[in-house]
Amino acid sequence: MKIETKKISELKPNPKNPRQSTKKQGDQLKASLTKFGIVEPVIFNNRTGHIVGGHFRVRELKKLGYKEVPCVIVDIEEKDEDELNIRLNANTGEWDWDILANEWDSTELIDWGLDVPTIDVSEDLDQTDLSDNLNNKYILEIECDSEAEQEIMYNRFLNENLKVKISNT
Numbered sequence: 001m002k003i004e005t006k007k008i009s010e011l012k013p014n015p016k017n018p019r020q021s022t023k024k025q026g027d028q029l030k031a032s033l034t035k036f037g038i039v040e041p042v043i044f045n046n047r048t049g050h051i052v053g054g055h056f057r058v059r060e061l062k063k064l065g066y067k068e069v070p071c072v073i074v075d076i077e078e079k080d081e082d083e084l085n086i087r088l089n090a091n092t093g094e095w096d097w098d099i100l101a102n103e104w105d106s107t108e109l110i111d112w113g114l115d116v117p118t119i120d121v122s123e124d125l126d127q128t129d130l131s132d133n134l135n136n137k138y139i140l141e142i143e144c145d146s147e148a149e150q151e152i153m154y155n156r157f158l159n160e161n162l163k164v165k166i167s168n169t
Helices: 023-036 055-063 078-090 097-103 106-111 147-159
Strands: 002-007 042-045 050-053 068-074
Touching (some): 002 042, 023 055, 050 078, 055 068, 097 106
Parallel strands (some): 042 068
Antiparallel strands (some): 002 068
16 A cells, blocks of 8 residues: 655545535534544545545545645546445445444434434333233334434344334325
């Protein structure tokens, strides 16, 4: 692996980069960069002059006044650049919500930028012990704030071998 320091002014964003970020995500990244500095190099393609990975970091570093950034240098065709750009973002894994719920402080997770799903349990629900009625079926309705949160919850319940049905209100 070859790492070089490059001037930020030399780094061109890939015009086909499909990733987007919100202001909130930009603020979280800026907070991380301010606290920890550059802990992950930008990926730069020498052939095209494009950023392959690290578009948002470069944008926020520029706002913070950085002039240079460490870059992992690749020398690949444009088609391979496109594939690497997608792979860098597509293969990111999933959160283990049980570990997060049991081992981490949810307030800190939210402060650090993690979109933590919440479950609103109304106080007026019947607190009946359901363990004696194991042959009965029960429906649990969970309201999600976004399609992404809905997908996370759906996959989480599927992984628990629970019967899951999605409906929109």
